[in-house]
Amino acid sequence: MDTTWAPPLRDAGLRVTRPRLAVLDALAAHPHADADTLVTVARQAHPTLSPQAVYGVLKALVGVGLARRVEPAGAPALYEVRVGDNHHHLVCRSCGAVADVDCTVGAAPCLTPSDTAGFVVDEAEVVFWGLCRECRVRTPEGTAQVLQHDNRGGAHA
Amino acid sequence: MDTTWAPPLRDAGLRVTRPRLAVLDALAAHPHADADTLVTVARQAHPTLSPQAVYGVLKALVGVGLARRVEPAGAPALYEVRVGDNHHHLVCRSCGAVADVDCTVGAAPCLTPSDTAGFVVDEAEVVFWGLCRECRVRTPEGTAQVLQHDNRGGAHA
DNA sequence: GGCCTTCATTTGACTCGTTCAAGAAAAGCG
C-alpha cells in the first residue's frame, strides 16, 4: 500500500516518510476523520506517531493539494483525500456524521451569487445540515440538537 | 435606541438588560463582527462589560433566534442580527471581510442535493470564498492566501 | 553502498477562542 502514495508525494515535492504514508492510509480508510481519529488510526501502522506529527503531515498534505480540510461549524476540522473535484458535504447535527454530496457541476446556479459585492469568487462551499438516518431513528422527533445551529425559536426553560 | 430592542427581547422571553442592548447595538453597527470586536464596540455604551458577558449575551441571542452565528473556516465566529431569511456569505481569503449574498430562495437548486444519503436536510449553508475588491487591488496576482483553503488543487468555478 | 545536506518529526510549551462555575447584581412580578 505504501507504493500507492509514494508517487503523488514525490510529484508534490514531498518526501516519502512513514508518518505520511500512515496518515494517508488512515485518511483513505476514514474519509472524514478529524485529527484525533487520524492519530489513533495511523498509530496502528506507526505506533510512536505523535499528534503534532499528524498536524504537520496534514498541513503539508493540504498545502500541496493532496488532502482537503473541511471545518463544519462547531466541530473539529475534518480531512479528506478526495480532491480535484468540488463536492460538498452533508453534516448530521446530532452525531456529526459527514457524507459526500456530488456537486452538480456545470449547471450549478448556486455557485454564482447574484451580487458579488466586488468580490472575485473562486470557490463555493456548501454544507447541508440535517439528521442522518441513524439519528432520525434514535430521536423520535427533533429531540437532539447537538451541533451548532440550535436556534429554534422555541420555549426556554 | 434602547427601546428598539426591548420588544424583541421580551417577545423572546429574555430580560431587557444593559449588556444585551449594548451588544445588540454593536451588532447592528457591525453586521459581521466577531466576539472580540463586539466587546470593544459594546464597551462604548457599557464600559464595564466583560468578554464573558458578551459571549453569554450572544449565546442567549442565538438561542432565541435574535442573532445568527457564522463560522467561516479558519476564523473566529461572526455574529449578525439579520435573521429570518436564509442568506449566504462572501468571505475574503485575504482580509476576512464578509459580505451578505441574498439567496435566490424559492428556486434554489443548491438547497436540494441530488443524493442525500439518508439524511434529512433542513438547511443549506453556502460560503463563497474569494478576494474582496481592496485585497484584489493590493495584491496584484493571487499573492495573498491567508485564510484557509489554500489548497490550489482543483478549485472550481 | 556510505556520506552529507536538507527536510521531517519529536518533544514540550504555548496561544487563541470559547466555555464552565460560583457568587453578586439587576430585572420584573406581585
Added chain:
DNA sequence: CGCTTTTCTTGAACGAGTCAAATGAAGGCC
C-alpha cells in the same frame, strides 16, 4: 418596595491547533 429568578461578573479551565528547538530520517551525490 421586597422577593424570586434571571443575568452579569470574576476567575479559572478547556480543547484544538500552533510554534520553536533539537533529534532523526530521506534521498542526492560520489
